[in-house]
Each structure stands twice: as structure tokens, then as C-alpha cells.
Amino acid sequence: xxxxxxxxxxxxxxxxxxYIRRSPYQAFSAALIMSLTFFSISVFALLTIISVRFxxxxxxxxxxxxxxxxxASREDIGQxxxxxxxxxxxxxxxxxSKEEALKIYKEQNKNDPILLxxxxxxxxxxxxxxxxxxxxxxxxxxxxxxGSELVEEVIFQKDIVDTLISWxxxxxxxxxxxxxxxxxxxxxxxxxxxxIKITVRREEIEIMKLIGASNWFxxxxxxxxxxxxxxxxxxIGGGLAIGLFYxxxxxxxxxxxxxFPLSPVxxxxxxxxxxxxxxxxxxxxxxxxVLRYLK
Amino acid sequence: xxxxxxxxxxxxxxxxxxxNLVMIxxxxxxxKFGGTNSVLDNISFLIExxxxxxxxxxxxxxxxxxxxxxxxxxxxxxGSITLDQWDLFTLPKSKIPHLRRKVGVVFQDLKLLLxxxxxxxxxxxxxxxxxxxxxxxxxxxxxxxxxxxxxxxNKFPLQLSGGxxxxxxxxxxxxxxxxxxxxxxxxxxxxxxxxxxxxDLLKSINKRGATVFMATHNxxxxxxxxxxxxxxxxxxxxxxxxxxxxxxxxxxxxxxxAKDEKExxxxxxxKLESLVEEKGKNVS
Numbered sequence: 001x002x003x004x005x006x007x008x009x010x011x012x013x014x015x016x017x018x019y020i021r022r023s024p025y026q027a028f029s030a031a032l033i034m035s036l037t038f039f040s041i042s043v044f045a046l047l048t049i050i051s052v053r054f055x056x057x058x059x060x061x062x063x064x065x066x067x068x069x070x071x072a073s074r075e076d077i078g079q080x081x082x083x084x085x086x087x088x089x090x091x092x093x094x095x096x097s098k099e100e101a102l103k104i105y106k107e108q109n110k111n112d113p114i115l116l117x118x119x120x121x122x123x124x125x126x127x128x129x130x131x132x133x134x135x136x137x138x139x140x141x142x143x144x145x146x147g148s149e150l151v152e153e154v155i156f157q158k159d160i161v162d163t164l165i166s167w168x169x170x171x172x173x174x175x176x177x178x179x180x181x182x183x184x185x186x187x188x189x190x191x192x193x194x195x196i197k198i199t200v201r202r203e204e205i206e207i208m209k210l211i212g213a214s215n216w217f218x219x220x221x222x223x224x225x226x227x228x229x230x231x232x233x234x235x236i237g238g239g240l241a242i243g244l245f246y247x248x249x250x251x252x253x254x255x256x257x258x259x260f261p262l263s264p265v266x267x268x269x270x271x272x273x274x275x276x277x278x279x280x281x282x283x284x285x286x287x288x289x290v291l292r293y294l295k
Numbered sequence: 296x297x298x299x300x301x302x303x304x305x306x307x308x309x310x311x312x313x314x315n316l317v318m319i320x321x322x323x324x325x326x327k328f329g330g331t332n333s334v335l336d337n338i339s340f341l342i343e344x345x346x347x348x349x350x351x352x353x354x355x356x357x358x359x360x361x362x363x364x365x366x367x368x369x370x371x372x373x374g375s376i377t378l379d380q381w382d383l384f385t386l387p388k389s390k391i392p393h394l395r396r397k398v399g400v401v402f403q404d405l406k407l408l409l410x411x412x413x414x415x416x417x418x419x420x421x422x423x424x425x426x427x428x429x430x431x432x433x434x435x436x437x438x439x440x441x442x443x444x445x446x447x448x449n450k451f452p453l454q455l456s457g458g459x460x461x462x463x464x465x466x467x468x469x470x471x472x473x474x475x476x477x478x479x480x481x482x483x484x485x486x487x488x489x490x491x492x493x494x495d496l497l498k499s500i501n502k503r504g505a506t507v508f509m510a511t512h513n514x515x516x517x518x519x520x521x522x523x524x525x526x527x528x529x530x531x532x533x534x535x536x537x538x539x540x541x542x543x544x545x546x547x548x549x550x551x552x553a554k555d556e557k558e559x560x561x562x563x564x565x566k567l568e569s570l571v572e573e574k575g576k577n578v579s
Contacts, residue, residue, distance in 0.1 A: 011428075154358075204410075207408060210368060210400065210402070210406060211420050211423070212393040212396035214423065217392075232443045
């Protein structure tokens with residue numbers, strides 16, 4: 001960055017500070033509406049990230065669990081496994097014996113000794129956990145084993161995932177609509193505020209032009225003001241939403257949910273992206289105002 | 296400026312000589328507002344470099360329009376205008392700020408920024424040209440001292456008298472050592488004494504080589520010297536003549552001296568009367 005630019009930049013920043021000082025309520029309104037917009041963007045972005053996490057969490061779990069009757073031997077189960085494997089539609093299969101099932105049960109209920117005393121390996125069924133290469137194969141695979149005399153029960157997680165996906169999509173669409181409305185309102189508010197400022201300073205701008213100010217010299221402070229509103233809005237709105245979410249995921253009711261806490265790096269990345277988008281939005285809005293009012 | 300010169304077509308020797316001697320050239324310039332309201336009607340004139348030219352005419356005769364055309368605040372309806380080596384007809388919009396940074400203008404309504412101090416107003420043209428803040432401040436201070444406003448550096452225009460504001464406008468026009476000064480009624484609302492001070496400033500700049508083009512209808516100022524007088528009426532040049540060298544300043548000085556002597560006599564008379572009165576009291 002050249003010295004010349006640094007000098008200009010300092011001068012532009014001083015001018016921006018002066019413009020903001022002179023009409024603090026307008027500046028406050030612009031920053032507030034931007035904060036609200038970016039608070040909402042952050043909330044919906046976090047909801048999307050969470051739902052994606054949930055879906056992939058469920059997808060990573062066994063999608064099909066086949067429980068066998070007590071009379072099914074290891075060989076019988078092996079045959080069912082082979083039958084499923086031969087379809088070429090499975091990606092992973094894990095055999096869980098009665099003993100392993102007891103181990104898992106004990107681990108899950110280690111704080112409840114009464115339950116542990118009552119349960120032995122005999123009453124727990126052996127099972128195989130199956131992951132399909134694609135979700136659409138799950139019903140085919142379930143159909144193969146459902147008819148078998150050895151199979152006690154088939155648990156099928158596709159329904160859960162489907163419901164989750166449809167909920168996620170709904171949240172996404174509603175979020176996009178809300179964000180689109182808020183972004184439009186923010187842009188309009190910035191255009192109006194910068195427009196008012198340009199109108200108020202019309203005479204000053206005219207004088208500056210007459211004594212040799214370039215268009216850029218006159219436009220730059222207004223563009224920087226737009227960037228300032230964007231930056232402030234994203235920093236406050238985004239920061240608040242992300243901070244609250246992070247606090248609750250660590251300290252309160254979300255603690256203990258398998259996918260939480262989200263990594264702070266993801267949160268910082270989200271904030272950074274929002275700040276960049278906000279600055280672009282602020283520049284865009286103020287540029288439109290400058291084009292409209294500084295012909 | 297060099298950049299613009301390079302953009303110009305190749306000139307022959309005669310043209311070069313013309314370019315070197317002429318600061319402003321109007322050729323058959325007309326200006327109409329709204330297509331019908333003619334403000335300037337086919338005017339042509341030429342101003343040599345380093346000259347001091349008065350533009351005289353009644354209100355509404357087109358003086359300000361001529362100045363606005365020179366700084367490309369207006370575009371002529373017909374004709375061509377050349378300023379130094381800049382053909383204002385073909386000058387691209389992006390070059391207009393560069394042109395205006397070469398011309399020092401004292402506007403009729405001064406056009407000072409009311410929310411900036413004297414020094415900030417004067418520094419502006421330097422800042423537009425990218426001069427460092429410290430350097431701009433130093434040069435602005437120098438010129439403000441030159442125009443006699445050393446005490447008012449940090450005052451706002453509204454805290455100044457009419458004459459002081461006029462000097463600030465003058466300082467702003469002079470701060471970047473322009474080759475040409477356009478002064479539109481710079482002494483408009485000033486008393487004769489301040490008007491002469493402003494005129495002296497312009498003359499000293501002219502002596503240093505700058506071309507001065509000044510609009511006025513103050514005959515006393517015109518009579519105090521200059522190179523030429525262009526008289527416009529109803530948008531036409533009715534006379535373009537050499538300025539009279541009669542010293543109005545001398546008249547003014549003589550008048551002032553007579554006035555001062557009269558004042559002295561008046562004071563002496565009052566003194567004498569009070570002495571007589573006192574003596575009378577003592578006798579009684």
C-alpha cells in the first residue's frame with residue numbers, strides 16, 4: 001500500500017468519522033438493521049450447520065439393525081450376512097454378538113446397578129448393523145431379511161433421516177426467505193441513509209467538485225461509511241448469535257448432545273464470512289446511493 | 296498537464312507560438328439554457344499569459360457564465376474554448392478535476408465550507424492533489440499569513456467578517472500557485488479600502504507571472520491599472536480595450552488624506568472649544 005493511499009485513507013476515515021458523528025441516529029439505525037440481519041443470518045446458518053450435522057450423524061449410524069431370534073446360530077447369521085453382501089448394496093456390516101450386546105448395555109447403564117443385575121447375555125439378541133451404499137437400497141435390504149424365520153426384528157432408520165431432511169429443508173427455505181427480506185431492507189435503509197447524507201451535503205460536494213475534487217475523493221467516504229455499517233452490523237449481530245449459541249452448547253441444555261459443541265474454528269469462520277459479506281453488502285448499498293444521488 | 300499535452304495533436308510552429316502565448320481563447324462561444332434562453336451569444340476573445348484582464352458588465356450580462364465555462368462547470372452550446380493547452384470541448388469528464396486544480400477561482404459567493412476552519416478550507420485543493428497533510432498545512436499557513444489572516448487560522452468562516460472571508464477564498468485560490476486566477480466579483484460587497492487590498496493581492500500574484508481574469512463593476516478598481524478590459528452586455532462583447540492607467544488608487548489615497556485632515560481639524564476644533572469653555576469657567 002503506497003504512502004499516498006495511506007494518507008488518503010486516513011483523510012477518508014476522518015471524513016467518515018465526521019459524517020457519523022454528525023448524524024449518530026442515522027448511523028445507529030443503519031448499524032442496528034444490519035445487526036438484526038446478520039443475527040438472523042447467523043441463526044439460520046447455525047441451524048443449517050446443526051441439521052447437516054444431525055443428518056450426517058444419523059447417516060453414520062447403522063441404518064438397518066437386524067435382530068435375530070435366540071435359536072439363530074452364528075453360522076445362520078453368517079449366511080444372512082452373505083446374502084446381504086451378495087446384493088452389492090451394503091457398504092458396512094457389523095456383527096454384534098449377545099456378549100457384545102451385553103457389554104454395550106452395561107456401558108450405557110453403568111449408573112443403574114439394578115438394571116445391570118437383571119440383564120444377562122441370554123436375554124439380549126444378537127444382531128447385525130448394516131449400512132447401505134445409498135439410502136434408497138435400505139428398503140430392498142430390509143425386504144430380504146424380513147421374510148427370514150431367523151429374524152426377530154428389523155429397525156429401519158430411513159424414516160428418521162427423511163423426516164430430518166424435510167425439516168431441514170423447511171428451515172432452510174424459511175431462513176432464505178427471511179434473510180432475503182432482511183437483506184433487502186438493510187440495503188434499502190443504507191441507500192436511504194447515505195442518500196439523505198449526500199442530499200444534506202450537496203452544496204459542500206458541489207464546492208469540492210468546483211475546486212478540483214475527483215469523483216473518487218467525494219465518493220470514497222460514503223462507500224467507506226457503507227462498509228462501516230456492514231462491518232459493525234455483522235460483528236455485533238453475527239457475534240451475538242454465535243456467542244450465545246456457543247455459550248449454550250457448552251454450558252446449558254445442549255451439552256451432552258452428540259454433535260456439540262461445534263468447533264470454535266467453524267464459528268470464527270462463519271463470523272469472518274459474515275463480516276466479508278456484510279462489507280460487500282454495505283459497499284453495494286452505498287454505491288447504489290452514490291450512483292443515484294451523486295449523478 | 297504533461298499527460299494532456301501528449302494527447303494533443305502535433306502542432307506546427309505557428310500553433311506552438313499561439314499555444315505558448317495564449318492562456319484563454321473563446322471562439323464563437325454561445326451558451327443557451329433550456330435551448331432558448333441565450334446567455335452568451337457568439338463571443339470570441341483571447342487572453343495572453345501573464346496578463347491582468349478585467350471582465351466588466353452589468354448583472355446578468357454573462358460574466359459568471361464565462362467563468363463557469365472556463366472551469367467546465369458548464370458546456371458551451373456552440374463554439375470552442377481553450378485554456379492553456381486544454382481543449383475544453385474535447386476534454387474528457389475524468390480530466391475535469393485536473394483542469395480545476397490548475398485554475399484558482401474566487402467565486403462570487405465565495406463557496407467556503409462553513410464547517411471547516413480557515414486552514415482546512417485553504418488546504419483542500421492541496422489535499423485533492425495528494426499533497427501530504429503536513430506539507431499542505433505548511434503551505435496553507437504561509438498563504439493565510441500572506442493574505443493577512445494569521446490570527447484567524449482556526450476560525451470558522453461564520454466567525455469572520457466579509458473581507459476576511461473574501462481573503463480566505465483568495466488564499467484557497469492561490470495556495471497551489473495556479474497559472475491562472477479567475478476572480479468573479481471578488482470585491483463585491485467590500486468597502487473600497489478592503490477592495491484595494493484584495494486587488495493588491497491579485498496584482499502581486501500577476502506580477503509573479505500568473506494570469507488574472509477578474510470580473511467586476513467597480514470602476515475605481517478598473518481605473519487603478521491592468522492590461523485589458525472586456526466589456527460584456529447581454530451576452531455579447533461590446534468593447535475590448537486596453538485598460539486606462541489612471542491611478543484611481545492615487546485618487547483614493549488623496550481622498551483619504553483629505554478626509555483624515557478634515558477629521559484632525561474637527562478634533563482640534565473640539566479641543567479648542569473645550570479649552571475656551573474651561574477658561575471661561577475659571578474667569579467667572
